[in-house]
Amino acid sequence: MKTAVVFYSMSGNVRQTAEKIAENLSADLIEIKPEKTYPDKGFKKFFWGGKSAVTGEKPVLLPYEFDSGKYDAVIFGSPVWASTFAPPLRTFIEENRDNLKNKSISVFMCMSGSGGEKAIAKLKALLNIESFENELVLIDHKDKPSEENEERINSFCSYLE
Ligand SMILES: Cc1cc2nc3c(=O)[nH]c(=O)nc-3n(C[C@H](O)[C@H](O)[C@H](O)COP(=O)(O)O)c2cc1C
Numbered sequence: 001m002k003t004a005v006v007f008y009s010m011s012g013n014v015r016q017t018a019e020k021i022a023e024n025l026s027a028d029l030i031e032i033k034p035e036k037t038y039p040d041k042g043f044k045k046f047f048w049g050g051k052s053a054v055t056g057e058k059p060v061l062l063p064y065e066f067d068s069g070k071y072d073a074v075i076f077g078s079p080v081w082a083s084t085f086a087p088p089l090r091t092f093i094e095e096n097r098d099n100l101k102n103k104s105i106s107v108f109m110c111m112s113g114s115g116g117e118k119a120i121a122k123l124k125a126l127l128n129i130e131s132f133e134n135e136l137v138l139i140d141h142k143d144k145p146s147e148e149n150e151e152r153i154n155s156f157c158s159y160l161e
Pocket of ligand 1: 009013045078113141
């Protein structure tokens with residue numbers, strides 16, 4: 001089974017987790033980035049990212065390569081922003097609705113405190129699916145590494161193997 005890990009990361013926690021998952025599952029990594037980057041410091045970081053997330057923006061993405069025919073499974077990775085997923089995922093999903101049909105779809109989210117379950121429910125609604133194949137919510141894996149996070153990433157991957 002060939003898997004793509006499609007993720008957005010502002011400050012590296014999701015990227016680091018995506019890399020671990022991809023290594024574990026021999027999956028391809030597809031990093032999506034908005035053409036216009038979000039401010040990543042201070043008050044502006046939370047204000048503009050949060051606003052973009054709660055208003056359901058679909059930022060234009062830089063070109064990415066997603067050869068959907070190659071994959072049986074897709075794992076989405078996102079930070080939790082204002083209890084929802086980060087807007088670049090919305091753009092990717094809208095651009096690839098047909099390409100995602102009949103694939104096994106899983107998700108992981110990184111957050112600093114809470115809102116992961118809500119974010120997963122919102123992503124599920126956007127994808128119009130009843131459930132994910134597997135799901136995982138982690139507390140900032142890069143900034144606060146822990147044995148527990150490592151174990152949870154490993155068991156997330158074992159289930160999907
Ligand atoms: C705009 C914005 C909104 C956020 N909202 C939440 C939130 O609602 N709940 C939470 O626990 N963390 C929140 N965070 C923290 C991030 O989800 C968390 O640090 C995540 O691990 C960052 O992933 P990254 O390093 O890959 O960008 C927010 C961060 C930003 C920038």
